[in-house]
Amino acid sequence: MEYKGYKIEQKDNKVIVEKVEDFNPVHVFDCGQCFRWIRQPDGSYTGVACGRALNVKYRDGVLELSNTGIEDFKSIWFDYFDLGRDYSHIKEKVMKDEIMREAVKFGSGIRLLKQNIWETLISFIISANNRIPRIMKTVDEISRLYGCEIEMDGEKYYAFPSAKQLSHATLEELEQTGAGFRCKYIMNAAKMVNEGKINLEDVCSMDTVEARDFLMRFQGVGPKVADCTLLYSGTKYDVFPTDVWVKRVMEELYFKSEASFGEIQEFARDYFGKYAGFAQQYLFYYARENRIGAK
Incomplete structure (x- = not known):
């Protein structure tokens, strides 16, 4: 059956979702936004969210969710995995310079979860x-x-x-x-x-x-x-979470000198606008994995 642009099918206790783009479980679950998903030996992830236990696999545009059904997919997982958002559009909006192009390329499969x-x-x-x-x-x-x-x-x-x-x-x-x-x-x-x-x-x-x-x-x-x-939690996307380490990353990549938290927040608000949260996540994951700003 078709559901909001996706082909979905239930097989036993699994829901198979086809035509899913811009999704990589490693990027989604290991980018620092969540803490209850564990990578399994087969490369899938098992976690607990919304009062349910779930196993997630993804390959070649096909998302496989185990221990769930069609109704839960529609009422819970579609929103949880932010499947209603066009991430190709998000990427276009945040790729404003070479740094962001590299960051988006590196974390191309990130989706921001809508957690409780x-x-x-x-x-x-x-x-x-x-x-x-x-x-x-x-x-x-x-x-x-x-x-x-x-x-x-x-x-x-x-x-x-x-x-x-x-x-x-x-x-x-x-x-x-x-x-x-x-x-x-x-x-x-x-x-x-x-x-x-x-x-x-x-x-x-x-x-x-x-x-x-x-x-x-x-x-x-x-x-x-x-x-x-x-x-x-999927409540606001124009925020740019900044701790000491993100501050160092921004200083190294953008300011080329010391900057205050206020200056970084103002820059992110003006430069990325309503997409600041998405930009921060691509940057955070890219910088962390490549040890940018590390001391």
């Missing part, structure tokens, strides 16, 4: 001053302790806990997950959301500056974590 904003917020609170393997381990352990159990092919997986589920955590338990000094921030966020003091869905109706300031009401959330939360 609550999970994204906590994941990027955990990411502060942290390395990806440790972030992944902590997020997985939090899910194991507080999330609902899911089964796929006889294996147990765990959904990321809701704010209500996580609000039952104790500081001592959270410390066992490796979250370190971030434990108190996680507990504070769970309490604020569970008690209705902050409704994360409200950011959708705000402009970007308002939304960033709104998220910074949470303890442990600065501009970078707020921007990551907005970008990787």
